[in-house]
Amino acid sequence: MQARDTHRMTPARRFRIYLLEARFQFVEVLREPMFAIPTLAFPLIFYLFFGVIMGARGVSLAVPTYVLATYGVFGVLGPALFGFGAGLANERDTGVLLLKQTTPMPAGAYLFAKVMAALIFGAVVVAALFLMAAHAAGVALYRWQWFALAAVLLAGVIPFCALGLAIGAWARGRSAVAVVNLVFLPMAMLSGLWLPIYMFPDVMQDIALALPAYHHAQLALRVIAMDAGQPVPMHLAVLAGETLVFLAVAALGFRRADSFSMRRSR
Amino acid sequence: MQAGTAHSPALASLSRVTHRYGTVLALDDLDLAVRRGEVLGVLGPNGAGKTTAISLLLGSLQVQEGAASVFGFAPGAPEVRVRRGAMLQISGISANLTVREHIELFRAYYPAPIPAARLLAMAGLEDLARRRYGKLSGGQKQRVMFALALAGDPELLFLDEPTTGLDIDARHRLWSEIRALRESGRTTVLTTHNLDEADALADRVVVIHNGRRIAEGTPAEIKSRTAGRLVRCVTRIAPDEVASLPGVVEARARGQHLEALTTQPEALVRVLLARDEALADLTVVAAGLEEAFLALTRDGEEDAA
CATH class of the missing domain: 3.30.70 (Alpha-Beta Plaits)
Structure with a gap:
């Protein structure tokens, strides 16, 4: 067998692993109807109904414009929580992660792949929403607003993937999907992604202040001048702080799992 | 030949390893040495500590007491990962990827992988390359896991209960594939609770029970006792x-x-x-x-x- 001083990974090989890992993560999720239908189709169906059909009966373009931003948040949130959170929990449960950890695969490639897949699915939903908004609902934005809105929406991948990571690090296998649903749907509702937050009672508006999706949605709405008027740095600070908390929670979960993983498997 | 082997004849070893899960004693002062070129059978009933021993040699568990070494390095070291392959008792890999895609991904992890076509042939998967993993039979899935373990052209191979749950045909087919590996000069550690399997494949058998080594010898010697x-x-x-x-x-x-x-x-x-x-x-x-x-x-x- 050949000499193997090659354990030090060349940048080219590392790049190839990152790329392949991301590609197959994407393909894997794309082929999973349980994932693709709710996370890709729901935001688009909602927009078709509330943005295009209902919007056409309204007197102004306020509703189609507003829900473009909030369903965009919804569309980025889903892949991050389901693909990342439930996907990670599943792969820890089946042992795929354990197997990959015995190979030279860099741990970063695995996380990168999950983030990239969430980003690409989020981008697909955002692009489809934009097309529907511009061509079917008649939403008119300045060019810079389209770009800024897309950028803000996709940046949501960062806090939402961190939340997915935290869930994936603690929840086990099949129960992870339930946990994700328990986080996903209430958070979407309470953050004002489906109905504008000002329609809610004060108590619920207070709860929203604790939710990352609320702050993310406010930043998206800011681009189209439909936010609640709170300061941007506050939203950014909350999102950054919560991202760090999620990462810390995830790290704790992995550490706990390390000491118990073998007892589970035999 | 290799750095670590000058100090010790063992390619991989556990020495005086004790391992606990909480209060449960999984390994009790266990010594285990894997010699270059052999197929070592680690035999024991379920719960004997076989998988714990393998996990320590794979670096997926941290050593609590004693020492573990592979090629003279810590089991999780990058130098070890590129030269080692493993088939673990896991419930499966992604059902939605094809056999070829799984193999392509694992090959990419290693500096000098075995060509995909040859891997498929070694594991008897030529006709299944385009099929999704989720659509395979149990025996076919195990052969995919076998191919993934071989992807990096490893010198040292760990097979943890490779034929559990397989029917006789699938088991014998995997056996002949494992036998073929021996001819290629690889070193293999095989855990099993099946004496026939150890007998069919191993040069040397270590019997573990309750985390302790209770017997060691050729399969014939173990068999004569059992x-x-x-x-x-x-x-x-x-x-x-x-x-x-x-x-x-x-x-x-x-x-x-x-x-x-x-x-x-x-x-x-x-x-x-x-x-x-x-x-x-x-x-x-x-x-x-x-x-x-x-x-x-x-x-x-x-x-x-």
């Missing part, structure tokens, strides 16, 4: 006398019964009946692996007591 019948009866003949009869591996009193493990049950029964007309409650049962382990374990316990 392949027999358990003769049980109430008799006045002393165990020592029975133990000296031909074919008897061991004999002991258990309650009012005598128990003898023998490779020649007919001869033993004939002698027993001739020497003790009052002999009663005679049973002869196959000493399967469980009995064999029990017999070996009792040895261990006696030594310890």
